[in-house]
Amino acid sequence: MKLDLLTTLRQQNPVVFNIANFVTVQDVANGLNAVGASPIMSAEVAEADQMIAIAGAVCLNLGTLTTTQVNQMQIVGRLANERQLPIVFDPVAVGAVPYRLQVAQDLLATIQMTVIRGNAGEIAALAGVDWQAKGIDAGNGSGDVVAIAKACAQKYHCVIVLSGPTDVITDGTQVAKVHNGTELFQLHVGSGDLLSSIVAAFTAVQSDAPFDAAQTACLVLAGTGELVAKQFTAPRPGTFAADLIDKLHLVTVSELTEVADYED
Numbered sequence: 001m002k003l004d005l006l007t008t009l010r011q012q013n014p015v016v017f018n019i020a021n022f023v024t025v026q027d028v029a030n031g032l033n034a035v036g037a038s039p040i041m042s043a044e045v046a047e048a049d050q051m052i053a054i055a056g057a058v059c060l061n062l063g064t065l066t067t068t069q070v071n072q073m074q075i076v077g078r079l080a081n082e083r084q085l086p087i088v089f090d091p092v093a094v095g096a097v098p099y100r101l102q103v104a105q106d107l108l109a110t111i112q113m114t115v116i117r118g119n120a121g122e123i124a125a126l127a128g129v130d131w132q133a134k135g136i137d138a139g140n141g142s143g144d145v146v147a148i149a150k151a152c153a154q155k156y157h158c159v160i161v162l163s164g165p166t167d168v169i170t171d172g173t174q175v176a177k178v179h180n181g182t183e184l185f186q187l188h189v190g191s192g193d194l195l196s197s198i199v200a201a202f203t204a205v206q207s208d209a210p211f212d213a214a215q216t217a218c219l220v221l222a223g224t225g226e227l228v229a230k231q232f233t234a235p236r237p238g239t240f241a242a243d244l245i246d247k248l249h250l251v252t253v254s255e256l257t258e259v260a261d262y263e264d
């Protein structure tokens, strides 16, 4: 586990270009800023090449897709691949909405993603495994999440982050797990969107090792959330969201080292 990448991230302050969803866009921008990256959002295809020119990584989020936005993703994805810029893909709700699964599969057919980050329902759908996903949530499915994540990584030749109570990170061969977190993440819509963009930020500073970058990103977000939740005597999702932003800015490598609970 390369927690020192957090220090590198804060020194380099990489630009993360997000095609975001309109539900959580501000949380994602503030979360990226707080942790030490430089967020920029764009919905305009005409500036795609100029955005790619200034970005250290790209995050494509399917959350509130439109035909125009999917076309933008195709163009941004192609440009990022040409420049060998890392791309993180968040396939929001592909386990619950077949239209989205088709859109995701079309994007994956033409764009080489660096990392796909989704919950169990989303990663199972991409892997072609049955799972009872529910809307944007993982739902009540059951199965071997490590086997599902590995199958998805092998299918799309990329790193998979399957998030949940335990985050599973795999490149299809190596597997790491991050056990940190808090149930409060599930009460705050957009925790997963933020994780995907933080993964992108870490791939920007470790583009030759996205498996390492993804693990560190998972530990930074889940560990920080756990540190925040420890201060609470009752579940307060609104306060959690605000405190999470504060703590993403303040958290130190040594605090995270102390709380870290992972297998790699």
Ligand SMILES: Nc1ncnc2c1ncn2[C@@H]1O[C@H](COP(=O)(O)OP(=O)(O)OP(=O)(O)O)[C@@H](O)[C@H]1O
Residues within 6 Å of the ligand: 118, 119, 120, 136, 137, 138, 163, 164, 165, 166, 167, 180, 181, 182, 183, 185, 186, 188, 189, 190, 191, 192, 193, 194, 195, 218, 221, 222
């Ligand atoms: N029950 C849980 N216990 C601990 N941590 C959790 C739990 N569920 C999710 N997390 C953490 O929440 C973060 C977001 O993961 P999650 O799987 O909830 O994404 P998601 O379903 O895409 O969320 P969203 O749709 O709200 O963006 C991860 O850091 C994960 O470790």
Ligand SMILES: Cc1ncsc1CCO
Residues within 6 Å of the ligand: 021, 023, 024, 063, 064, 092, 136, 189, 190, 193
């Ligand atoms: C609630 C919701 N609907 C589409 S995207 C989104 C935010 C979680 O990804």
Ligand SMILES: [Mg+2]
Residues within 6 Å of the ligand: 092, 093, 119, 136, 192, 193
């Ligand atoms: Mg999600």
